Amino acid sequence: MASKEDRRITDVGTLKAFAHPLRANLYRLLCVEGVATASQLAEHVDEAVSLVSYHLRKLAEHGLIEEAEPQTGDGRERWWQPASGGVTIRGEDFRGEPAKAAAHLAATRLFHDQRADRYRRYLDERPTWSPEWNTASVDSEAWMRLTPAELTELKQELVSLLRRYDEQGRAAEAAGETEGREHVALYMYGFPFRV
Secondary structure, X not given: OOOOOXXXXXXXXXXHHHOOHHHHHHHHHHHHHOOEEHHHHHHHHOOOHHHHHHHHHHHHHOOOEEEOOOOOOOOOOOXXXXXXOEEEEOHHHHOOOHHHHHHHHHHHHHHHHHHHHHHHHXXXXXXXXXXXXXXXXXXXXXXXXXXXXXXXXXXXXXXXXXXXXXXXHHHHHHOOOOOOOOOOOOOOOOOOOOO
């Protein structure tokens, strides 16, 4: 049974396994879908089922996903689900050794690029979304002067708020309130800079 808590990745082997472009996409898809087979995921990523199955097994080897209860009576289907509520990767776990720091940097850049690609796709598809969705979408910047402690507090408050809305939306959907409900991605970055 999947844990609702986030899985904190602290070892380079798991980080490298997760930071493969296709695996990161498959993991995200499983988080969105809840449960899926390799065949279903292969349709989303336009890859061969055998390749998707291989990468799903690699994610499972590192405890990032796990087999799920079968959703149909077809015993040949293997269903997968995330093994936790999400993953957390913190820079502090990969400091001290150049190889660990380099792996963390490469993973962080990959995830950023994938997020940027998803946002670019939304921008390209914006005309196909309703005016309500375009109005609801958010793209903003904030320039603040904070201490590390204040930024940490802000991060914790935002994560708490996001979880509350996620739980609220999932509960409503489970109760049958699906009208007008879509998947929503919200990316936040908070980092120091100097001018």
